[in-house]
Amino acid sequence: MEKKVSMQDIADRLNISKNSVSQALSGKPGVSEETRGLVQKVADELGYQYQTNRKQNQSEKNSPRNVALIASEYAFSLTSFFGKIYLSIEKELRDRGMNLFIESINNDSKENLILPALLTNHEIDGILILSHISTDYITSVIETGIPTVLIDHHSPYLQADSILTNNRFGAYMAVEHLIQLGHREIAFVGEIDYSPSYQERLEGYLLALNKYEIKPNQDFIFKNAKESPDEMTKVFENLHTQPTAWFCVNDGHGFLVTSLLQQKGIQIPEEVSVISFDNGQLSQISTPKITSMDIDLNYFGKKAVEQLCWRIDHKDEPIHEILLPTKLIIRASTAESKKSN
Known part of the structure; x- marks a missing residue:
């Protein structure tokens, strides 16, 4: 095509x-x-x-703004995370009297750079892109000239505002919590190429170790570990010595690490501590429940809409990256942990 x-x-x-x-x-x-x-x-x-501009007469200035929400089919399927952001976007737009149009991008559209018909069939004032699709695809969307805000994704090649989690500082806080419990043999596990967020969480992990003068143990850094039982089993098989704590890049990895430790008869948190990121459902249904970094997903959506409205009215201002804070939620997986010698 x-x-x-x-x-x-x-x-x-x-x-x-x-x-x-x-x-x-x-x-x-x-x-x-x-x-x-x-x-x-x-x-x-x-x-x-x-996308032609609206005529700036008074009646059109007062007419409701139309916003398109675009995401990959995969992102829309992650209802426990992106679903909450979507609901907060919907509520915020409704409260502002704005209209929402939703478009799911399939692989064919992504590969062939087929933009949603709604960008030309409707008068769209602004676009929200949820998570990653592809750099080329998002670039094509931005090139329509319609004000665009990215949610939970950014790239040096994408000239658009971004609403992001402060992943570095969040990871720093998580690892600092483990260090303050006495841990020095702390593993990192996640697939950093999957998302810029995961790369930033690795950087936060390393920042915390450096702050406390702990030399990173390369045998404990698993930065290419996919979120699957088979991949995580391989990680454990490659361990020569056992870390006393695990920092997991998300709750899915945290859940898998907890399960594998228990299969090996290792007690949590008496022998090993586990901490993860996102504070999603998996961290809360795990036994024991997993300490995790919480992200306010409702605020994510609210801030995205707020920034898009500002951008619509300030098209020529410099690009912004807005970092939202995280909060440490301490649960049983790190409570009263055994300190390493």
Whole structure:
């Protein structure tokens, strides 16, 4: 399938900057009328579809804003995490008198850069993208010129506002909790290539060790461990010595580590402590319940809508990355832990 025409394609044809193309198509000042006409002509020739601005008369200024929420089918399936963010977005938009349009992106649309029809069939004022789809796909969405805010994802290649968890500081707090219990042999487990959040949690783990002058033990850092029973079993098989504590990149890894430790007859927390991240359902149904870093998912959605509304009214302001705090929820998996010698 032919790749969708982008602003960069128009810029390349006319040998001008993409920013000039955006200014010309959006009706913003900064380009001559001659350039504006040339850009529009090439855009029409190439079949570029651009979201035209609303006429700024009083009736349209007072009309409800329309917001599109876009996510991969996989992200929408993670109801315990992203489902809560979606519900908070829905409530916040409703409270503000705004309309919500939802689009799930399948693999075919992702691979062929097929944007949702709602971006052209409806007058969309702003876009929220939940989690990751692909860098190319999100870039194509941003290039529509519609104000866009990313939720729980960012990249050096994506020029859009992002609402993020403060993963580094959250991980730092989690590992510091283990250190303050007396642990020095602390394992890290997670798949850092899966998400920028997991890479940042590894960085927070290392920051805490460095702060307390604990040299990282490379035998205890499992940064390519997928969240599956088979993968986690391999992790345990590769251990030469047992750590006294585990920092798990999310609750799924925490649940698996807890289960495998118990299968080996290792008592939690008497012999080994376990701490995870997200404070989701798995950390709460585990036996024992797992200490975890809590993320306020309701605030995540509220802040995303707030930032999108600001961005709609301030299109030319610099890009923002907003970090939301986490909170340590102490449960039985670290209570009265045995201190290492």
